[in-house]
Amino acid sequence: MDSFNNLLEGFATALTPTHLALAALGVLLGTAIGVLPGIGPAMAVALLLPVTYGLEPTGAFIMFAGIYYGGMFGGSTTSILLNTPGESAAVVAAIDGNPMARKGRGAQALAAAAIGHFVGGIIGTTLLVLLAPTVAKFAVDIGAPDFFAIMVLAFIAVTSVLGASRVRGFASLLIGLTIGLVGLDEMTGQQRLTFGSLHLADGIDVVVVAVALFAVGESLWVAAHLRRKPAKPIPVGRPWLHKADLKRAWKPWLRGPMIGFPFGAVPAGGAEIPTFLSYVTEKRLSKHREEFGKGAIEGVAGPEATASASAAGTLVSMLTLGLPTTAVAAVMLAAFQQYGIQPGPLLFERESALVWGLIASLFIGLCLLLVLNLPLAPVWAKLLRIPRPYLYAGILFFASVGAYAVNADVFDLLVMFVIGVLGFVMRRYGLPVLPAIIGVILGPAAEQQMRRALQLSDGSLTGLFNTPFALVVYGIVVVLLSWPLIRRLIRKPAPPAEPSPQVERPKVDA
């Protein structure tokens, strides 16, 4: 109740015309800059920091909230339309979002993403209001063994995206793991696969890998087999979500935040792993499993809601503990400090008006995001009607600018080219691209958490399972692995007489 009253006061602060205008400006700027190649929400916030210098703190943070959510949505927009994710949380959205756009359902994909962000953000922020102190207490209890258990679960989940041929899926996963090895070993500082190059010391950014495999690889592959005859433009289709779309998307929108929020709240949780877990969950639960990878709306709706809720979760640990768990949070923390405010356990008491104003402005920012971007979705989607040569030339141009602008280094362009050629070869020989991306994301994280857990226990293997949380996750892993067996045991008595031998036969082969 107390927090409810505070929130009402927060709305009173945030709903002044000036603050509303700042929130709207933030959303627009954030979206516009998030759409630019190579600039994710963290960069967007950092680059726009000077814009807010003249504002008083409340106004500045209200604007940040808008920029943050706008930047996230902007990253998804390019992911869906051009297959070039603008940030790591938007990588998964490209898998089904881009095929949807190619089929003329770009407006629907963007709408599903925008509503997903809205729903995820609203649920996430509500949870922030209700649960912040509780979650914060829980968050610091999550340690390396728990993370490693989640990674194991995630690796099990990868098997559902390996595609038709397991061997080729595994080959792709291992390619991703190899790319993930590049760089200085985080625990000991030893060089791995850097060949002495300083440019490789930090490893290869997952966004660069994703853009190279998705966008550059695809452009080359299309070049090799360009359909030259009928120059028919991509059909525009209906501008709005159909009833059938809503029916398929509403559950993923609601499920996403349940995965995203807890991940965002814990340190080192981030958004990549939960968006991927959301994707495989939706694939498992969907009645249209065969459409995944070819334009299933659930594959956009779930991960986008997850990403947004994870962003809200990030704010929990930042506002209550002063823990920046993502790059954006770190930038926002720096912004707080610019105003002489130190986020931490005392922030809610000391700067109550500011914090609740910020939280209220998150709600307002999300509403504005929806109001401003939903009508724009069909407009954006028309972008794909430009002639194919321009479209693919534009994608390559866009990808190059993104790779170059961040570090102003030609080396990044060459890395992108090499991985792009790899993406071309993978397409030619039916190696699915998704497991490679997952490998790049999961590999380094899993290795780091495993080694950290073992170090915490001073080398004892019990360090991997000495927490209740980890044991629960391993329990789930065991159930998932033995699921075919369990299902057979359950099914056998149910239909007593005829079909059991027929049901069992294919299982034995698999």
Add this chain to the structure above:
Amino acid sequence: MRIRNWLAVVGALAVVVLVPPLLTSSAESASTLRSLRVLVPNSPGGGYDVTARTAAKAMEDADLLRNAEVFNLPGAGGTVGLGRTVSERGNGKLVMSMGLGVVGSVYTNKAPSSLLDTTPIAKLIEEPDIVVVGKDSPYRSLDELVTAWKANPGAVQVGGGSSPGGPDHLAPMLIAKAVGLDPRTVNYIPFDGGGELLASVLGGKVAFGVSGVGEYRDQIEAGQIRVLAVTSGSRLSGVDAPTLREAGVDVEFNNWRGVVAPPGISDADRARLVDLFTDLHGTPQWREALTRNGWTDAFAPGDEFGAFLREENDRVATVLKDLGLA
């Protein structure tokens, strides 16, 4: 037809060649009127970035400069930016924002350029590290911690916010050496910045943490974490903890940040840059920025900074060689 094609190509060429210079001309003409480029070797929002942008803004506000352009060239713990700075030999209009972290990165990354190749301009600020435990930790004093540590180094995990070679890694190694522990036995666990480390300290995952004091002031005040010692030479206001020396460990250690210029710049350029930062140090804008960010003023110009840099370089090299990392 042909002519139209040529006109289009010529027009396009004219646009790409002429428009960018026209649009950047205003900024460039200011370059003759004392402008400065500041290279930040880590990403926006990082420590060197905040220092550089704060300094640049203070210079502009105090009219020391017309235009200070800050740009980021992150990579390999700052050594990519260092390489660029060293390659800009003779450029008197460029400085790099840097600090102790870059000194260690040069070794761990086996970088070809060293900080000793650069022209030292000024040391600006310092930030002491703190030795910190969670409020439920069994250790009440540094003495108790050191006793337990010496009894079983493996079981006493040390968390730090920097990768091997960084400030949070060097501090516990120096402490270990001073109390007679082989640095190789130290169970150091790197975390991705002070924030992630804090969670582990609060959750009691590590026996103790070593990190910069700035990020933790609020938690200290709230009583969620306990500071056993500060690594600076004198006590810190607002932190109820002894210095390492007072607690019987003969180590003094500070994380610091400063600026260096490319090698081979003219004496006049060097003097101008040193003067610029000396002037900055005197401005009220910089004073105010120091208190706002909780930085300790540690100004040391030119040669003084150069001597300091050499000392720090030697100290870091010794520790890392002991550990087999350099």
Add this chain to the structure above:
Amino acid sequence: MHTVVNEPVDKPVNKPLSRAWLRERSELGVSAILVGLGVLVLVDAIRIHTDFAQRGPVGPKAVPVVVGVGLIVVAALLARDVLRGGRGEAEGGEDIDLTEPADWRTVLLLCGAFLANAALIGVVGFPISGAILFWGAAYALGSRNYVRDPLIAAGLSVVTFVLFNNLLGVPLPGGPLVGMF
């Protein structure tokens, strides 16, 4: 070396046959790439010297060794699959016509446009190299409008430059004439 030794023996009968055989099984090349990667990862892992402070049973070598061995195992399994008649299914798509043979000229032109940008960006600046990238890529993909194409390329490139360089403060190289006015 080996081919030189084998050639006289194999040439008369086997070569045309083996070429067709190989072409049919070109996916073995993927196996070869995987083996190459695996060996690279293993060699690199062995090279890591362990003469430094390290705690815990798992050091920096363990995971690369697992990945390297995994790559080689998967390469072998893939080769077995290919030799038994398995084929990876080339990816289809809205803009892709798999009934046509691969058009290598277009691919090479596109690669050329991409690499030209990488090679020239530091020399002639982003506005020029970016325009070359866009026009080159559009040309490679079959656009032959010599009036519209260069103008669009130049416009896009300059707008992007201004957006990044002037409005966002992310510096891009401006070209030879910057600073001349």
